[in-house]
Amino acid sequence: MTELGLAGAVALVTGGARGVGRGITDVLHEAGACVVVCGRTPPAHDLPAEFRPCDVRDPEQVSALVRSLGRLDILVNNAGGTPPAMAAEASPRLHSKIVELNLLAPLIVAQAANSVMQQQDTGGVIVMVSSVSGHRPSPGTAAYGAAKAGLDNLAATLAVEWAPKVRVNSVVAGLVRTERARAHYGDERGYAAVARTVPLGRLAEPREIGACVAFLASPLASYVTGATLLAHGGGERPAFLAAAETKET
Numbered sequence: 001m002t003e004l005g006l007a008g009a010v011a012l013v014t015g016g017a018r019g020v021g022r023g024i025t026d027v028l029h030e031a032g033a034c035v036v037v038c039g040r041t042p043p044a045h046d047l048p049a050e051f052r053p054c055d056v057r058d059p060e061q062v063s064a065l066v067r068s069l070g071r072l073d074i075l076v077n078n079a080g081g082t083p084p085a086m087a088a089e090a091s092p093r094l095h096s097k098i099v100e101l102n103l104l105a106p107l108i109v110a111q112a113a114n115s116v117m118q119q120q121d122t123g124g125v126i127v128m129v130s131s132v133s134g135h136r137p138s139p140g141t142a143a144y145g146a147a148k149a150g151l152d153n154l155a156a157t158l159a160v161e162w163a164p165k166v167r168v169n170s171v172v173a174g175l176v177r178t179e180r181a182r183a184h185y186g187d188e189r190g191y192a193a194v195a196r197t198v199p200l201g202r203l204a205e206p207r208e209i210g211a212c213v214a215f216l217a218s219p220l221a222s223y224v225t226g227a228t229l230l231a232h233g234g235g236e237r238p239a240f241l242a243a244a245e246t247k248e249t
Helices: 019-030 059-069 092-117 142-161 181-185 188-195 206-217 239-248
Strands: 010-014 034-039 050-053 074-077 124-131 166-173 228-231
Touching (some): 010 019, 010 092, 019 124, 019 206, 074 092, 092 124, 092 166, 142 166, 142 228, 181 188, 206 228
Parallel strands (some): 010 034, 010 074, 034 050, 074 124, 166 228
16 A cells, blocks of 8 residues: 555544544555544554544644644544434434534544644645435434535535645545444344445445545545545445336336
């Protein structure tokens, strides 16, 4: 992975200790970057990165963390997530917390990173980790889907405001096989059933999302900013195809 030109780059990955974040951390490390991971709780497993405690929703904690790094070449806004909850039943407080974590927190961290990157001769790169939930209906996770749609728009807007020193892009992650995925998809039969809805026939591995992030962070993408990279295995097969096939049989 050293051919990506990331050797020696300082990268901060929010929520980079597990799931998709761990895949991003591993790939950036293998590409030669010096990776710092932040989160609210220490990781349960060894990381090829330094861990710093930080609640990304807290501007003061974020500012202190970014200042402590001294230099910052790459920010990956990966922290996020949501519990399942139907929109009509979820409390306003839950909706607020979900939007805070998945949209406002990335903006807070991006602002802190930009303040450092703008002062560096080489600028910097910010990558938002978004979701297909922001590009299609998101029943059961309405606030999350809306926040992720906003995150993609945020990336495009910041790319204009912060150019030419800072490039900002987003990666739209599809269905990924992580530790938490079992809560959504169940056992292996559930995974297989979900995989059949994806044109590539499987869920993504965290490292595959990490590879997309590493590309956007690298000099190979030096003229790419304000872009949304779809990493979803082709999306979802249209439901009418399955309905038509059932009728024919």
